[in-house]
Amino acid sequence: MNLDQTLRAEIQKAVKSLFNQSVEQLQLQPTNQEFEGSHTLVCFPLTKVSKLKPEETANAIGNYLVAHSGMIARFNVVKGFLNLVVADNVWANVFASVYANQQYGQLAANGKEIMVEYSSPNTNKPLHLGHLRNNFLGYSVSELYKTCGYNVHKVQIINDRGIHICKSMAAWKLYGNDETPESSGIKGDHLVGKYYVTFDKNFKAQVKELTDKGVSQEEAEKQAPIMQLAVDMLRKWEAKDSETVALWKMMNGWVYSGFNATYKKMGVDFDKLYYESDTYLLGKEEVLKGVDAEVFFKKEDGSIWVDLTSDGLDQKVLLRSDGTSVYMTQDIGTAILRFRDFPKIEGQVYTVGNEQEYHFKVLFLILGRLGYEWAKKCYHLSYGMVDLPTGKMKSREGTVVDADDLMTEMIEEAEKQTRELGKIEGLSKAEADELFEMIGLGALKFFLLKVDPKKRMLFDPNESIQLQGFTGPFIQYTHARIKAILRKAATMNISAQANDLSNVASLEPSERDILYLLTTYEQKVLEAANLYSPAVIANYAYELAKTYNQFYQTIPIFNEADQSKLKFRIAMSEVVAHVIKHAMGLLGIRVPERM
RNA sequence: GGUCCGAUAGCUCAACUGGAUAGAGCAGCUGCCUUCUAAGCAGCAGGUUCGGGGUUCGAGUCCCUGUCGGAUCACCA
Numbered sequence A: 001m002n003l004d005q006t007l008r009a010e011i012q013k014a015v016k017s018l019f020n021q022s023v024e025q026l027q028l029q030p031t032n033q034e035f036e037g038s039h040t041l042v043c044f045p046l047t048k049v050s051k052l053k054p055e056e057t058a059n060a061i062g063n064y065l066v067a068h069s070g071m072i073a074r075f076n077v078v079k080g081f082l083n084l085v086v087a088d089n090v091w092a093n094v095f096a097s098v099y100a101n102q103q104y105g106q107l108a109a110n111g112k113e114i115m116v117e118y119s120s121p122n123t124n125k126p127l128h129l130g131h132l133r134n135n136f137l138g139y140s141v142s143e144l145y146k147t148c149g150y151n152v153h154k155v156q157i158i159n160d161r162g163i164h165i166c167k168s169m170a171a172w173k174l175y176g177n178d179e180t181p182e183s184s185g186i187k188g189d190h191l192v193g194k195y196y197v198t199f200d201k202n203f204k205a206q207v208k209e210l211t212d213k214g215v216s217q218e219e220a221e222k223q224a225p226i227m228q229l230a231v232d233m234l235r236k237w238e239a240k241d242s243e244t245v246a247l248w249k250m251m252n253g254w255v256y257s258g259f260n261a262t263y264k265k266m267g268v269d270f271d272k273l274y275y276e277s278d279t280y281l282l283g284k285e286e287v288l289k290g291v292d293a294e295v296f297f298k299k300e301d302g303s304i305w306v307d308l309t310s311d312g313l314d315q316k317v318l319l320r321s322d323g324t325s326v327y328m329t330q331d332i333g334t335a336i337l338r339f340r341d342f343p344k345i346e347g348q349v350y351t352v353g354n355e356q357e358y359h360f361k362v363l364f365l366i367l368g369r370l371g372y373e374w375a376k377k378c379y380h381l382s383y384g385m386v387d388l389p390t391g392k393m394k395s396r397e398g399t400v401v402d403a404d405d406l407m408t409e410m411i412e413e414a415e416k417q418t419r420e421l422g423k424i425e426g427l428s429k430a431e432a433d434e435l436f437e438m439i440g441l442g443a444l445k446f447f448l449l450k451v452d453p454k455k456r457m458l459f460d461p462n463e464s465i466q467l468q469g470f471t472g473p474f475i476q477y478t479h480a481r482i483k484a485i486l487r488k489a490a491t492m493n494i495s496a497q498a499n500d501l502s503n504v505a506s507l508e509p510s511e512r513d514i515l516y517l518l519t520t521y522e523q524k525v526l527e528a529a530n531l532y533s534p535a536v537i538a539n540y541a542y543e544l545a546k547t548y549n550q551f552y553q554t555i556p557i558f559n560e561a562d563q564s565k566l567k568f569r570i571a572m573s574e575v576v577a578h579v580i581k582h583a584m585g586l587l588g589i590r591v592p593e594r595m
Numbered sequence B: 001g002g003u004c005c006g007a008u009a010g011c012u013c014a015a016c017u018g019g020a021u022a023g024a025g026c027a028g029c030u031g032c033c034u035u036c037u038a039a040g041c042a043g044c045a046g047g048u049u050c051g052g053g054g055u056u057c058g059a060g061u062c063c064c065u066g067u068c069g070g071a072u073c074a075c076c077a
Helices: A003-019 A044-050 A054-068 A088-100 A129-147 A163-175 A188-212 A217-223 A225-238 A242-266 A282-292 A327-341 A354-369 A373-377 A403-420 A429-449 A472-491 A509-519 A521-531 A534-554 A563-586
Strands: A028-030 A039-042 A072-078 A081-086 A113-117 A151-158 A272-275 A304-307 A315-319 A345-353 A378-383
Touching (some): A003 A028, A003 A044, A003 A081, A039 A044, A044 A054, A054 A072, A054 A081, A088 A509, A088 A563, A129 A151, A129 A429, A129 A521, A129 A534, A163 A225, A217 A225, A225 A242, A242 A403, A282 A327, A304 A354, A315 A327, A327 A345, A327 A354, A345 A354, A345 A373, A354 A373, A403 A429, A429 A472, A472 A534, A472 A563, A509 A521, A509 A534, A521 A534, A534 A563
Parallel strands (some): A345 A378
Antiparallel strands (some): A028 A039, A304 A315
16 A cells, blocks of 8 residues: 555545545645654645635645544644644554565566666776766666666676777886786786876876977877887787787786776676677767768768757767777767667666766767667766865876775774774674675765765765764664564564554554655655666665664663554564665665674 | 856755755764663754845745856867
8 A cells, every 4th residue: 555645545535525626736745843744735736726725725624534534643734734644553554564565665577678887997997986986876776777677787888998008008018027916916907007107107208308309298299109109009909910919808807807806895796798899890880871871971081970050069070080980989889789789678877977978968869860769768877076075086196096995994994993892792703804894885885875976076085984873884783773673572482463563552753753764665766766866765764764763762662561562663673674674785785684 | 168067054965856944964062871782862053055136825946147166068088
């Protein structure tokens, strides 16, 4: 039973009967804490049909509901707001249906498929804080869609070719002395990143040397020997030169094993990987077809363009005059390939930073012009940059926060604080380590996901390692507390059946607050998925944990003499633990049995 | 310069898409551990929602305008 919908139907009946008219939309919202009740009907819009003042309208509907519906115990009216107190036996019945559903939170399969892309790094340096927000978001949105009944395909496109990786290759060839992850003990992605930095350092020195001799900046950047080597490698790679390809394969291999370790630590995964080196030529064919179809046009120098001025945008190049493809060309090809690989997907979600909004606007327009209906169902999940207290992350200034380092620090901090609180008594080493990881990563993920994805956010290291207040560990802690209660209940052989629940004579306010939250969970899940916003779930989970803690602190469960109340409270605690675990799961956060 | 985002308590963020006296956390102050876990709970203090107009029963939310941030507008990715 959906309480919200049932209430709406009851109110519709009341309006129809009282004013002999029906209204399409009712404004039913949660009641403010300061007033009694759980649901509030906003009556201002109804004055049109009631021909009464707002207060009179509210009173009329309230009286009718109390007299006829049986769901409403009493009501109060504040200005035009009708605050409804739902009868306790109705709450008990609604709760019983939630309690009976072992899969509460998981909606029925809808037969639809969708693809979510996230991560998609370059292969010349390790993952950083920005990638963490990207990965956690993409993973969480995938989980949201799964729980809404979709079959989800998680993918990424790995930017494994291009001048960036050639720079690392060039520097390694010149200065590497055959250094490998094995010989140096450095994680593969970090090793390749090290040579990317080496490249930059030497490149700058060479440019300076040249400009000191009077060469122009632009010319010096072209002439710098190390840059020439990188460009030469890119050319050789495209010509499939075996030595270059072998070096490329080796260094990318190092990066992949490094990335895999990082993804594993992060707790994210992918169903299929796309590599730019496999797909970068694909778009070309489609673009040429588009020229034949007169969707695109060719300029005198041979370059191919799309004219988007009728959509308020500019002209965009799709193939260079030398026939090589650009970023957009590749993305066109990759998109088409994915819909061939997964013909049943209704759309794609691209988890990419907001600096690429223009790019995706153009991409989707082009795909639409090429006649692909699914272009309408492509969505750019655009998220804001992560800033540091010192400002923007800049690799050149060495202010980039490394993903591996950050996760390690978070876990160490979790260990430190957990030990200080003396929380590891009775845990084995393995259990304790698992707990530290759960808490450290839980804090990090929650910190990055609790903010609306669209918004630019500040990452304050000191605040992120907080384990109190609006944090992941606070919610994990609430879960562990409930589990302790449930263990005790089990030893006392207390367990509830659905029919025990309807016997509850009366509810405490804090219990009604919890029931309200529990029964609106699936609605929240849908809202979060529609908005592509894990933040909705993070806020909900926090509110639920906080509300439960209020209950926990004011009502000692096992002191209750009334057996039906006791059973009800155990059952309610059980469902809160289940929903917390489920909601945190949607955020990619695990919850402990004790902490 | 064009386009698009953003500005809410000292700090970090909410506000169910137009509803009540704008809410949390952190930081500060005050209480609560012979009880199921104090990583908790209760309370105090903190606001011209960037400025100025407008729309209406009602605006942090919608429209206009100004200020200040940011992104983007490459034959880069």
